Amino acid sequence: MIALVSLLLVILFSIIVVRIGTVALRMTGLPNEVAAFQAQSAFSGTGFTTSESEIVVSHPVRRKIIRILMLLGSAGITSAMATLVLTFVGRTPEEMAYRGFWLAIGLLALYLFARSKLIYKWMAKLIEKALERWTTIRVYDYEQLLGLSKGYTISQFKVKKDSWLAGKTLKELELEREGIIVLGIYRKVNGVERYIGAPKANTRIEVGDVIICYGREEAIINLSKRLKGVEGDLEHKYAIEREMLREAIRKLQGGFD
Numbered sequence: 001m002i003a004l005v006s007l008l009l010v011i012l013f014s015i016i017v018v019r020i021g022t023v024a025l026r027m028t029g030l031p032n033e034v035a036a037f038q039a040q041s042a043f044s045g046t047g048f049t050t051s052e053s054e055i056v057v058s059h060p061v062r063r064k065i066i067r068i069l070m071l072l073g074s075a076g077i078t079s080a081m082a083t084l085v086l087t088f089v090g091r092t093p094e095e096m097a098y099r100g101f102w103l104a105i106g107l108l109a110l111y112l113f114a115r116s117k118l119i120y121k122w123m124a125k126l127i128e129k130a131l132e133r134w135t136t137i138r139v140y141d142y143e144q145l146l147g148l149s150k151g152y153t154i155s156q157f158k159v160k161k162d163s164w165l166a167g168k169t170l171k172e173l174e175l176e177r178e179g180i181i182v183l184g185i186y187r188k189v190n191g192v193e194r195y196i197g198a199p200k201a202n203t204r205i206e207v208g209d210v211i212i213c214y215g216r217e218e219a220i221i222n223l224s225k226r227l228k229g230v231e232g233d234l235e236h237k238y239a240i241e242r243e244m245l246r247e248a249i250r251k252l253q254g255g256f257d
Contacts, residue, residue, distance in 0.1 A: 004099055007083040008106040014076045015114050016123075018043050021069045023127040028062050042066045043073035153217040154183065157224035159209045164232035165223075171201040178239040179246070180215035180223060219243075 021039035026032055091099065113119060159165050165173060170182060185196040187209050196203065205211070213220050219239060226232045 003083050004103060004106070007080060007103070008110065010076060010080045010083060011107070011110055012113075014043065014073075014080070015110065017069065017072050017076065019120070019123050020127050020131075021065060023124050024065045024131060025062060027128065027131060028065075030062070038066070039069060042069035043076070045070065045073055151216055152214065153220065154212065154214050155217070155220045155224075156186075156210055156212045157220075159205055159207055159211060161207050162227050163207070164226040164228045164236070165205045165211070166207045166228065167204065169202050169204045170199060173205070174236075174240070175213075175223070177243060178215070178219055178223070178236070179243040180213050180219055182211060183214050184212040186210035186212070 018039050022036045025035035
């Protein structure tokens, strides 16, 4: 029976390790379902060939988590196979049936344990608190979170004297209607460069400001080249119309670009 108990403990250990790996990957910014699949794939050594795996292995923190899961998975599977053999080898048919019965009961209990949403939430909170306390694992992949590989970008440009932006407030510019968000402004005040983070609607853009924007790359490039005057106003109007059209198409496609 010692071998049987050892087998069930190895399986329980495997479930817990995968849970820890899932929470750890989720803390780096991966969605929960993706994190769970990648943790299970790495631990079992199978299925780790999706396009999502490229996102995982390109991130240094995630790559370290995956490497640990693979190492523990190799040891866990080997231990499980060894204890399984020891559980039944050299036993009489009656003993094998008896142990098979208790193995089935144990596996059912572990299955219910693994499938319980209540236990999962409790474990996830406990694991997350432990990882936050004893590790520095909460590192987000901002390239993925901001969609920088999906056509979006964070860029900066200097406001020139003839720029369409100069002298206007963010409220007047209505850049959000073009799909552009101003994240910050670098401005020299009395020869000292200052940073205005998350500028308000009444913030006025001045000549010489360096604007940091988030949005589609093409839209930001066009904005940086836009000149003041009637032509600039028309470009702003057309940019809003293009963004409205793109938004309508995205809604028809189910909310995705």
